[in-house]
Amino acid sequence: MEIVMSNSMVETASQIERRVMPDKTLGQIVVDNPRVSARNVDVFYGDKHAIDDISLDIGASQVISFIGPSGCGKSTFLRCLNRMNDTIDKCRVEGEINIDGRNIYDPLIDVVSLRARVGMVFQKANPFPKSIFDNIAYGPTIHGLASSKVELEQIVETSLQRAGLWEEVKDRLDQPGTGLSGGQQQRLCIARTIAVSPEVILMDEPCSALDPIATAKVEELIHELREQYTIVIVTHSMQQAARVSDRTAYFHLGKLVEVGDTKQVFTNPKHELTQDYITGRFG
Amino acid sequence: MTDQSTKNLSPRQASERVALTIKARKRKESQFLFIGQSAVAVAIGFLILLFAGILSKGIPGFFQHYVTLEVQLDAAKLDPTGQMTIESLSQGDFDGAVRDSLYLALGNPEGRKAKRDARKLISSGSSQRLMTYVLNHPQQMGSTVAMKFAVDDDVDSFLRGFISRETSEADRRISDLQISYIDILDAQNRLSYEISDYLFFGSASRDAEMAGIFGALIGSLFTLLVCIILAFPLGVGTAVYLEEMAPKNRLTEIIEININNLAAVPSVVYGIMGLAIFISVFGMPRSIPLVGGIVLALMTLPTIIISSRAAIRAVPPSIRDAALGIGASKIQTIVHHVLPLAMPGILTGTIIGMAQALGETAPLLMIGMVAFIVDVPTGVTDPGTVLPVQIFMWADFAERMFVQKTSAAIIILLAFLVSMNGAAIFLRKKLERRW
Ligand SMILES: Nc1ncnc2c1ncn2[C@@H]1O[C@H](COP(=O)(O)OP(=O)(O)O)[C@@H](O)[C@H]1O
Ligand SMILES: [Mg+2]
Numbered sequence: 001m002e003i004v005m006s007n008s009m010v011e012t013a014s015q016i017e018r019r020v021m022p023d024k025t026l027g028q029i030v031v032d033n034p035r036v037s038a039r040n041v042d043v044f045y046g047d048k049h050a051i052d053d054i055s056l057d058i059g060a061s062q063v064i065s066f067i068g069p070s071g072c073g074k075s076t077f078l079r080c081l082n083r084m085n086d087t088i089d090k091c092r093v094e095g096e097i098n099i100d101g102r103n104i105y106d107p108l109i110d111v112v113s114l115r116a117r118v119g120m121v122f123q124k125a126n127p128f129p130k131s132i133f134d135n136i137a138y139g140p141t142i143h144g145l146a147s148s149k150v151e152l153e154q155i156v157e158t159s160l161q162r163a164g165l166w167e168e169v170k171d172r173l174d175q176p177g178t179g180l181s182g183g184q185q186q187r188l189c190i191a192r193t194i195a196v197s198p199e200v201i202l203m204d205e206p207c208s209a210l211d212p213i214a215t216a217k218v219e220e221l222i223h224e225l226r227e228q229y230t231i232v233i234v235t236h237s238m239q240q241a242a243r244v245s246d247r248t249a250y251f252h253l254g255k256l257v258e259v260g261d262t263k264q265v266f267t268n269p270k271h272e273l274t275q276d277y278i279t280g281r282f283g
Numbered sequence: 284m285t286d287q288s289t290k291n292l293s294p295r296q297a298s299e300r301v302a303l304t305i306k307a308r309k310r311k312e313s314q315f316l317f318i319g320q321s322a323v324a325v326a327i328g329f330l331i332l333l334f335a336g337i338l339s340k341g342i343p344g345f346f347q348h349y350v351t352l353e354v355q356l357d358a359a360k361l362d363p364t365g366q367m368t369i370e371s372l373s374q375g376d377f378d379g380a381v382r383d384s385l386y387l388a389l390g391n392p393e394g395r396k397a398k399r400d401a402r403k404l405i406s407s408g409s410s411q412r413l414m415t416y417v418l419n420h421p422q423q424m425g426s427t428v429a430m431k432f433a434v435d436d437d438v439d440s441f442l443r444g445f446i447s448r449e450t451s452e453a454d455r456r457i458s459d460l461q462i463s464y465i466d467i468l469d470a471q472n473r474l475s476y477e478i479s480d481y482l483f484f485g486s487a488s489r490d491a492e493m494a495g496i497f498g499a500l501i502g503s504l505f506t507l508l509v510c511i512i513l514a515f516p517l518g519v520g521t522a523v524y525l526e527e528m529a530p531k532n533r534l535t536e537i538i539e540i541n542i543n544n545l546a547a548v549p550s551v552v553y554g555i556m557g558l559a560i561f562i563s564v565f566g567m568p569r570s571i572p573l574v575g576g577i578v579l580a581l582m583t584l585p586t587i588i589i590s591s592r593a594a595i596r597a598v599p600p601s602i603r604d605a606a607l608g609i610g611a612s613k614i615q616t617i618v619h620h621v622l623p624l625a626m627p628g629i630l631t632g633t634i635i636g637m638a639q640a641l642g643e644t645a646p647l648l649m650i651g652m653v654a655f656i657v658d659v660p661t662g663v664t665d666p667g668t669v670l671p672v673q674i675f676m677w678a679d680f681a682e683r684m685f686v687q688k689t690s691a692a693i694i695i696l697l698a699f700l701v702s703m704n705g706a707a708i709f710l711r712k713k714l715e716r717r718w
Contacts (some may be wrong), residue, residue, distance in 0.1 A: 181684035
């Protein structure tokens, strides 16, 4: 795949060589204790090759952020991890993605239980037009996680507490979730995801529609959740990636260009494309 | 590069030219406004004319004239076997009881012609009315009760002033003797002009004063019942399948185009199909609400499918993502989230489809629901007719009273249609959720 280069930049011969797409991802794609392990993943939307041979491990209690210019395939790759791409007719996924050692694209795998283990938070907060309580209780109910009403109430309360929303909503659990502020709605969606006790939480630009204060709250929340969950977050904000994640993966035109410890990626990127992106030369 | 100063107008020149065009633009705008407003005015005018016409013709149809008579309920005559059952009462001489009370009120007319003229003053359904009364009030047996009987439709027309005394006797449907009898009854304050109970509780009848919509209304209800039981689940199921499950390919595209085309098929075609398939091939009886309902279901199906699909499509995809994202299955997502959110729209479409079905005549004529049926249907397999077909049949009769009752029935039908559409609007406005 070719990349388009801005011709206004002056570069040395060695730099030009480095600015072409790498055949191999730079940095450490393997980790010691992987929860998710993707190998040679290709994704096609019809004829469009959206993800090109990406391999990546994601460690068990670790926050990894996906960064890269719009349309580079971050969401697409993220949605492969809980098979949300199945809902798109013309989308085809090749390769292997193992979660806890099992290939989730194995025909024997049940998507429903997979999605209970790999929760997802979307770019735009999407609470159900139901009460706050029902929003949280829906997941546990359909998966049969609570054996009694008391237990269900318990799950709702702890989920809201972990999402840092309990104090704000405990007196109005019966009111519609859609009546909350944008930031509260997004935390409600996180609480809804937590309620089914997933192992992995996927977040696709969860703060892109939030103001800085709400964003700070969600980031704080991610900090607290990192102990228990594997978190994958797509973000457009370099600062956010730097603040919340342990590792950072840089995507470019469907390829995974570079992955490494967040600190290293931001201070000492191995690839010119990464450097250009994090220094804001394109995006 | 071009020299900008020679190409561009100075601000002053520009504003002068703009001023020129503004005038023309304003004129166009006001012309457009005028055309639009006059179109609305014409439409409203026609609507007012329509309603004024129907109401002025139809309101009198809700009323008719009654005569009050004291009837002696003689057990020996009315209930020969003394069991007070329908069987024993149908042996009784109710005709005689009504007749005697009428003769008494008129001062016992003598002679066959006088008696016949007197009898023809009141509705031939009077004995039936008396029998029903006795059946419901057995304790009154033996006493004398004052009862209201409908007057014959010609007498009614006379009382409304449609038949003039000045016309020569040979030219009017009512004799001089009858007019004198009417005067006697009037002098005794026996005549009254009241809401017609026959209109609401009577069935098809060749006698205008006894004709009512009850049988047709029940027929309509049974037909709509069959229609909704078939069309709603089928229509919603099809819509859900096409929107949420079917792959988007050539086949589903063809199906979609065909459904849209079916909505434009003239309704009489569905009637022919009902006749050819359900009656000729499957041998189902003619004139029954079951077949009528099936035919109307096929007719309303496209309406329900199209509006349900629109309603389902209007549910934001983010809701589906949310449900799928926490592990709801496809069916759970549809049943728990998509359908409840789409329901106001689906119900609106269904009600509008049902309103269409309620007002439909042509396909039902094809399957024989136009038969003259006196009995009120008690089930979907009893022969019956429906409201619009009843109106269609009444419109064929020349009697003045039928003309009025036709208009009254049209008002009733319109009232049903308006309230159904009102319900649809209510659902759309009130139940629609915001997200
Ligand atoms: N549903 C879809 N159908 C077709 N192409 C898609 C679809 N979703 C994404 N794409 C394409 O795949 C590429 C990657 O998109 P995406 O994963 O959304 O990028 P990102 O999230 O990094 O902005 C883009 O070129 C986009 O146009
Ligand atoms: Mg995206």
